[in-house]
Amino acid sequence: MPTTSTTTVKIPGTKITLHENPADPVWVSSAYGTAQQGEGSPAYVRDAKAGKFQYFGNFQQPTVSPRGTYVAALSVTTLSRTDYNTIRLVTPATGEDVELRTADKPGDTMDARWNADGRHLLMTLYTGRPGSLNIAGFVIVDAATKSVRSRLTPGGRKGGYSWGPDASTLLRQETDGAISFVGLDGTVARSFRDKGDLMNVGTATLRIGTVTATVFATACPGTLKGVCLWDATTGARRAVIPSDKSSGDKSLGDKSPGDKSPGDKSRVFNGWLDSEHFLATVTKTGTTRLVLADLNGKTQRVLAEGPATELKAVTLWYSRARA
Structure with a gap:
């Protein structure tokens, strides 16, 4: 990701x-x-x-696959169905627009996440009510073949499933706090304990200093403050990203490194943008900015900004959408 912006674009109606x-x-x-x-x-x-930006519909939650080959859309109205869940799958190049049956009720499939291959879509199956959801399993859609695989699985807590290092491995946090890598048959390949609360952003291959490593991210456990990056193979801690603006956020007009004026909030980690940067949300005095930050926690560039109330209500989906 370049560290400078050259153009501006408005989100329609916002x-x-x-x-x-x-x-x-x-x-x-x-x-x-x-x-x-x-x-x-x-x-x-x-x-x-x-x-x-083109209008896609009302009460839809579209997510675009890497390189833009497919658009998967969860419809909010499917939550009211009593028989089974569905996912809408659109292929922009051909105009194909199909609705696929996924998991049967009871339970709702949510949190649609594309794999980096741009072909496989993962969703978590939840049971219960908002505020007390339980993980009941997962669904994987092969967008190329339109095939659907669903599996009910024991274990897992509110964070849901995310992708592991490939399209045959998933990541979840257990009810006892352990973080597990799980195969598509639901079996646990390996688990790590005492790593903190899992951030549901999957794994990423990063350049950390002179080393390239595949890691998963957690809110650091114990007295550590920040986002901890753990080796996906060994469980060893690879790095800690500072929890807030300890290095100063000049894009928000900080007076000095670490200075917090009234109305500031700590930076929120929102997942990976490339092998050296992550996406973060910073809110100050009614304005929210999405920023590009490096692994030392330093803001490199503002990617989006708007009223805090609006960016709280509107979801922006980042993907590698261009071929």
């Missing part, structure tokens, strides 16, 4: 501005939700070639 660079390999490929009442919660998907 006051949210994207700061972009034509060289960006990762960009906002869809947006959904609204802070305004009575607007039907519109969703937009971005054309990978023209770069324009």
Whole structure:
């Protein structure tokens, strides 16, 4: 990711501005939700070639696959069904638009996540009610063949499933706090204890100093403050990303490193953008900015900004959407 922006783009119907660079390999490929009442919660998907946002529908949660080959959309209305769950799968190049049956009720499939291969989609099956959800299993969709695999599995807590290092391995946190790598048959390949609360962003291969390592991320355990990065094979701690603006966030006008003016909030870690940077949310005095930060916790660039109430209600989906 370049550390400078050269263009700006507005999210339709919002006051949210994207700061972009034509060289960006990762960009906002869809947006959904609204802070305004009575607007039907519109969703937009971005054309990978023209770069324009196109209306996708109301009450949809579209997520674009890497390189933009597919768009998977969970419809909010499926939550009211009593028979089974569905996922909408669109192929922009051909116009194909199908609805696939996934897992039977009771339970709801949520948290759609594409694998890096751009073909496999993972969803977690939850039972219970909002605020007291339990993990009941997972669903994997092969977008190329339109095949669906669902499996009920014991174990796992509220964070849900995320992708492991490949399309045959998943990651979850157990009810006892252990973090497990799980095969598609539901069996646990290996587990690590005392690593903190798992961040549901999957694994990433990062350049940490002079070493390249595949890691998973947690909120650090015990007295450690920040995001801990753990080796996905050995469980050894590879790095700690500072928890907030200990290095100073000049994009928000900090007076000095570590200075927090009234209205500041700590930075929120939101997943990976490339092998050296992560996406973070920082809110100050009614404005929220999405920023590109390095593994030392230093902000390199503002990627998006807008009213805090609006960015809280609108979901921006980042993906490697351009071929």
